[in-house]
Amino acid sequence: MNLNRVWSGALAAGVLCAAAQAQDWVPFIIPAQLPAPAWQTQPPAPITTNSPRIEVRGTHFYRGSARVRFFGVNCSFGANLPAAAEAPVIAARLAALGINNVRLHHMDTGDFPGGLWRARADQRELDEAALRRLDGFIDALAKQGITVDLNLHVGRDFARALGMPPPGTEMGKIVSLFVPEFIQLQKDFARTLLDRVSTVRGVRYAADPAVALVEITNEDSFFMWNGDEKLRAFGEPYAGELRRQWNAWLLQKYSGAEKLRAAWSVGGEPLGASLLQPLAASGAWLQEQHAGCRMTVAPEQHAGRAALAVKIGQHDETEWHLQLNHTGLRMEQGRYYTIRFTACATQPRKLYLGVGQHHEPWSNLGVYQNVKLTTGWQEFSIGFEATASDANARLTLAIGGSAGDVFLSGVELRPGGREGLRADETPERGSVALFAGAETAARSADRTAFLVATEKKFFDGMRDFVRHDLKCAAPVTGTIVFGAHGKAAQLGMDFIDSHAYWQHPSFPHRDWDMNDWLIGQKALTANPEHSTFKAMDGDRVPGKPFTVTEYNHPAPNDFQAECVPLLLAWAAQRDVDGIWLYTYAHAAESKGMDTLNSFFDVRENPAKLGFMALAPAIYRDTCAPANVDWTKDRCVARAAGWRIWTGKISSDELRVQSPAFAAAALTALDGQPLEKSKRVLLATCGRCENTDMGFSADRRTVGMRWGHAPVRIEAVRGMLKMPGAGWRGQALDAAGNPGKEVAARTTADATEFTLAPESATLWYLFTR
Numbered sequence: 001m002n003l004n005r006v007w008s009g010a011l012a013a014g015v016l017c018a019a020a021q022a023q024d025w026v027p028f029i030i031p032a033q034l035p036a037p038a039w040q041t042q043p044p045a046p047i048t049t050n051s052p053r054i055e056v057r058g059t060h061f062y063r064g065s066a067r068v069r070f071f072g073v074n075c076s077f078g079a080n081l082p083a084a085a086e087a088p089v090i091a092a093r094l095a096a097l098g099i100n101n102v103r104l105h106h107m108d109t110g111d112f113p114g115g116l117w118r119a120r121a122d123q124r125e126l127d128e129a130a131l132r133r134l135d136g137f138i139d140a141l142a143k144q145g146i147t148v149d150l151n152l153h154v155g156r157d158f159a160r161a162l163g164m165p166p167p168g169t170e171m172g173k174i175v176s177l178f179v180p181e182f183i184q185l186q187k188d189f190a191r192t193l194l195d196r197v198s199t200v201r202g203v204r205y206a207a208d209p210a211v212a213l214v215e216i217t218n219e220d221s222f223f224m225w226n227g228d229e230k231l232r233a234f235g236e237p238y239a240g241e242l243r244r245q246w247n248a249w250l251l252q253k254y255s256g257a258e259k260l261r262a263a264w265s266v267g268g269e270p271l272g273a274s275l276l277q278p279l280a281a282s283g284a285w286l287q288e289q290h291a292g293c294r295m296t297v298a299p300e301q302h303a304g305r306a307a308l309a310v311k312i313g314q315h316d317e318t319e320w321h322l323q324l325n326h327t328g329l330r331m332e333q334g335r336y337y338t339i340r341f342t343a344c345a346t347q348p349r350k351l352y353l354g355v356g357q358h359h360e361p362w363s364n365l366g367v368y369q370n371v372k373l374t375t376g377w378q379e380f381s382i383g384f385e386a387t388a389s390d391a392n393a394r395l396t397l398a399i400g401g402s403a404g405d406v407f408l409s410g411v412e413l414r415p416g417g418r419e420g421l422r423a424d425e426t427p428e429r430g431s432v433a434l435f436a437g438a439e440t441a442a443r444s445a446d447r448t449a450f451l452v453a454t455e456k457k458f459f460d461g462m463r464d465f466v467r468h469d470l471k472c473a474a475p476v477t478g479t480i481v482f483g484a485h486g487k488a489a490q491l492g493m494d495f496i497d498s499h500a501y502w503q504h505p506s507f508p509h510r511d512w513d514m515n516d517w518l519i520g521q522k523a524l525t526a527n528p529e530h531s532t533f534k535a536m537d538g539d540r541v542p543g544k545p546f547t548v549t550e551y552n553h554p555a556p557n558d559f560q561a562e563c564v565p566l567l568l569a570w571a572a573q574r575d576v577d578g579i580w581l582y583t584y585a586h587a588a589e590s591k592g593m594d595t596l597n598s599f600f601d602v603r604e605n606p607a608k609l610g611f612m613a614l615a616p617a618i619y620r621d622t623c624a625p626a627n628v629d630w631t632k633d634r635c636v637a638r639a640a641g642w643r644i645w646t647g648k649i650s651s652d653e654l655r656v657q658s659p660a661f662a663a664a665a666l667t668a669l670d671g672q673p674l675e676k677s678k679r680v681l682l683a684t685c686g687r688c689e690n691t692d693m694g695f696s697a698d699r700r701t702v703g704m705r706w707g708h709a710p711v712r713i714e715a716v717r718g719m720l721k722m723p724g725a726g727w728r729g730q731a732l733d734a735a736g737n738p739g740k741e742v743a744a745r746t747t748a749d750a751t752e753f754t755l756a757p758e759s760a761t762l763w764y765l766f767t768r
Helices: 003-008 087-096 128-143 158-162 180-194 227-233 238-254 257-265 441-469 483-489 532-537 560-574 606-612 615-620
Strands: 025-027 054-057 060-063 066-068 070-076 101-105 147-151 211-215 285-289 294-302 305-314 322-331 336-345 349-357 364-373 378-385 390-398 406-415 496-501 546-552 578-585 627-631 634-639 642-647 654-658 662-668 679-685 688-691 708-714 717-723 728-732 738-741 744-746 750-755 763-767
Touching: 070 147, 070 546, 070 615, 087 128, 101 211, 101 578, 128 147, 158 180, 180 441, 227 364, 238 257, 238 441, 257 441, 285 294, 294 322, 305 322, 322 406, 336 349, 336 364, 349 406, 364 378, 364 390, 390 406, 441 483, 496 532, 532 560, 546 560, 560 578, 560 606, 560 615, 560 627, 560 634, 560 642, 560 662, 606 662, 606 679, 606 708, 615 642, 615 662, 654 662, 750 763
Parallel strands: 070 101, 070 578, 101 147, 147 211, 496 546, 546 578
Antiparallel strands: 025 708, 054 060, 060 066, 285 322, 294 305, 305 406, 322 390, 336 378, 336 406, 349 364, 349 390, 627 634, 634 642, 642 662, 654 717, 662 679, 679 763, 688 708, 717 750, 728 738, 728 763, 744 750
16 A cells, blocks of 8 residues: 555545534543543553663664653643642543653743743743752653653743843744854753752753653744744844854855855846836736725825835734735746835834735745835845746735835836845955845855754754763754754754644734634545645654654644544554644643633543543554555544544444544554454544534634533444454443443344443443
8 A cells, every 4th residue: 555645645625514513412521530541451660760761773762672652742831830739640640541751841931830930030040949840740750651851942032031132033933043142041951950850859850761852942943934034034133143153154165255256156147127017007006905904005205205105094913904916927937036126114014025826826926025114215125936937926015914104116026136245245244144135046055054054053062962961861852843954954863853733723913812813624634635744754854763742633623533543543654753742731730621721732622632542552552554544535544453533434343423524543452453352442522612612603713702611522423343242332431430331232243332422421441
């Protein structure tokens, strides 16, 4: 079987019902304490201070002679710092759900009790009470056989800690990679944490086998989302420091301006004639106004220059709600073009510009970025290579998103314009800009090479500091892979990491506005051509362990029950070395366990937790060869000891009458093939919601109307066929205890069990 085709094959559109009619909803609250669920055959072995360390051997993780695969969850912010009485309860629950690693995430973002910092200390001083709680949590986890993945930098604001100007990047990202003072802060923090002697375990974190993995920084790269835009937007001292390092790199490579000029001149091309009509030409320039936003456009003299004045009457926070578009352009794939214009505004603000299709599907054709306008006239020059040919393209100037009238002059789009080293630039004087308006390929390639080298120098240096200076034997990774360039910077790491989310919430007007968000009501099962797994497969590096430390199908997606089963099937079939759900919780308190309260928290989400219990048998403790059949409206994965189904489930083994979309996982608990097993666990459900959630008509949001307890699942009605006779079926309650008998019918070679919402469960145990 061609497994790449299986995981990326297309499904016919329109087969799945976007939201199945609710037939049978039952409360299903998995309690904080799971002392002895029926699926747990023996308690996990504790991690002592004398246990073997996790190490990389070849392409996988090992502890001693045994291969280790991690099945984990993140704990975020205050969830890393439970009180002494809470920590053992949380650890036992995680162990019962199959977890063997917890990623300690966002500990450096907030003040205690939401993080490690002492309150009102501007992230300069750690709180000893917080550290003692962390000591206790790591020990409680270790007693349950659970190790930790220690994140060194996630959200610390380095500029705030040093009293420097804000860099314009959130949570210290990107500047963390090249600003010397910020790199030193990261080393100081790593030393403080890894050199700490646990008040409970009596050993340095760096020497504790419970600290299985170390991550240098989270989702942080020059090549991250909008990284190019963030680099262009740096003010001082960050722009100056990066320019200094860039010029030093060029001087080392080329020895001076003469050789640099010759190298960068290759591929230079003069500007051709402008493809645009003048700004005042109404036939070619069209106005677009959306969502109640309004503007007026008219010629005007402004600050000594003839201009087109764009007066903002009404705006919101979305830039494309006000646009000027020059239509009727013909673009040629692979051809280089330069956009030139002069602009200013009545107050500092951004202007977005791009070139794209003037028809469905409105695809970008090579450029979409913003420039920062001031109250004084500035000249802008932006070059790009067309990514596709199109006979009906347009230049877009997006002017919404901000107050402040805009004045435009001399807008041109010309073929050509590539330039190498400008006459006023020399590396000896440190005057070569990191970005030019329109560049030769050689200049652009050198910038990319410099950024890769700078990023790799940071990650290799931090890895060596952790490994050699701090004597920490835990495998180290840098950050997740961000494309081919980000991957190149990670090649010196012990393992390679990735993150993925299916239908991550979006915020149309203001980031993380919890009353104004949207979520895509799509099933991954029905959209394998956009598969998260297909993207993550591309992040792997041959010869190195591969992990996914964040994954989720966020609530309240109608199809979120597919999240864990599909992740387990992919990880088992691809022999991935570790997978983590994001996130167990954002706070340590165990209240509210009966209600979904966020997009990501799985602590109270039975559609996620319910399938986690099957992870050890399906993936964590074994990796049997698996076949995956992903066609039309369903996905079916099979191995000798387990089955996974998502979508429309109708097979010889499992037939689901309702709901129309469901997820199910069946696994032997005794390590045997299903036909020989004597203990088998089934988990299955459809949707998962709070009671009375306030969905919009299109079910894409509930805003702040998340409903109330109890959380409920859409229980499955159908038939399961087990091979052979002598089977007994029991519905398990939400604590994993056997209860009501399941109606069965025995045939010559099988036992058929009736699955019914009347059993009020997500879990069924079958024994013989």
